[in-house]
Amino acid sequence: MNQFRFRLQNIQKLRQRLRDEAADALQQAQLAIDTLNSEVMALTDELSGQAELQAQVSRTIIDTQRVLESQRYQLHLLGNIQSLREKVSLVQQEHERRRQTLIQREQDVRALERLRDAQQLQWQHTQSVRQQHRLDEWAGFRYWNSTSTDKQGGDLGPQPTAQSESTAKQVQVASIPTSPRPDQGA
Numbered sequence: 001m002n003q004f005r006f007r008l009q010n011i012q013k014l015r016q017r018l019r020d021e022a023a024d025a026l027q028q029a030q031l032a033i034d035t036l037n038s039e040v041m042a043l044t045d046e047l048s049g050q051a052e053l054q055a056q057v058s059r060t061i062i063d064t065q066r067v068l069e070s071q072r073y074q075l076h077l078l079g080n081i082q083s084l085r086e087k088v089s090l091v092q093q094e095h096e097r098r099r100q101t102l103i104q105r106e107q108d109v110r111a112l113e114r115l116r117d118a119q120q121l122q123w124q125h126t127q128s129v130r131q132q133h134r135l136d137e138w139a140g141f142r143y144w145n146s147t148s149t150d151k152q153g154g155d156l157g158p159q160p161t162a163q164s165e166s167t168a169k170q171v172q173v174a175s176i177p178t179s180p181r182p183d184q185g186a
Contacts, residue, residue, distance in 0.1 A: 004123045008112060015105065019109050025098045026095065026102050029094050029095040033095060036088045037088060040081055043084065044081060046077055054070050
């Protein structure tokens with residue numbers, strides 16, 4: 001029996017590879033989002049530490065130079081936090097685009113898998129029908145062989161094939177004499 005061969009196997013492999021690449025790209029985008037978020041958290045912690053430092057300075061003798069440096073540093077941290085949040089927003093948009101691409105490619109792969117499964121079921125059905133047909137022919141031949149040997153009184157040598165039988169019937173039909181019909185006159 002032949003083996004089932006899906007004719008679109010190469011396309012299916014290509015689509016699976018594209019799906020895997022899209023999954024990797026999505027994972028990279030998620031990693032970038034996580035990295036940026038951790039940087040934002042670190043800067044936010046640093047900013048809150050600066051606020052605590054400024055509160056301590058206000059209770060003691062005021063060193064204006066130190067307060068000004070602290071405020072400048074806080075502004076710098078706020079600017080960095082703002083730029084990182086903008087980057088996070090852009091990366092999230094890219095993450096969403098990549099997620100949609102992955103969904104589309106996964107649907108493409110599933111569609112080809114469903115097509116392959118349907119074709120394989122059809123192929124299996126066709127193969128079973130062919131096998132059943134061969135078994136029916138063999139059973140018919142064995143039955144014909146057993147009945148012809150029983151009627152002829154044993155084994156008389158090689159049995160005629162289906163083609164030789166039809167030729168013999170044609171010869172018999174051709175050799176039957178035809179008589180004129182009574183209404184035709186002699």
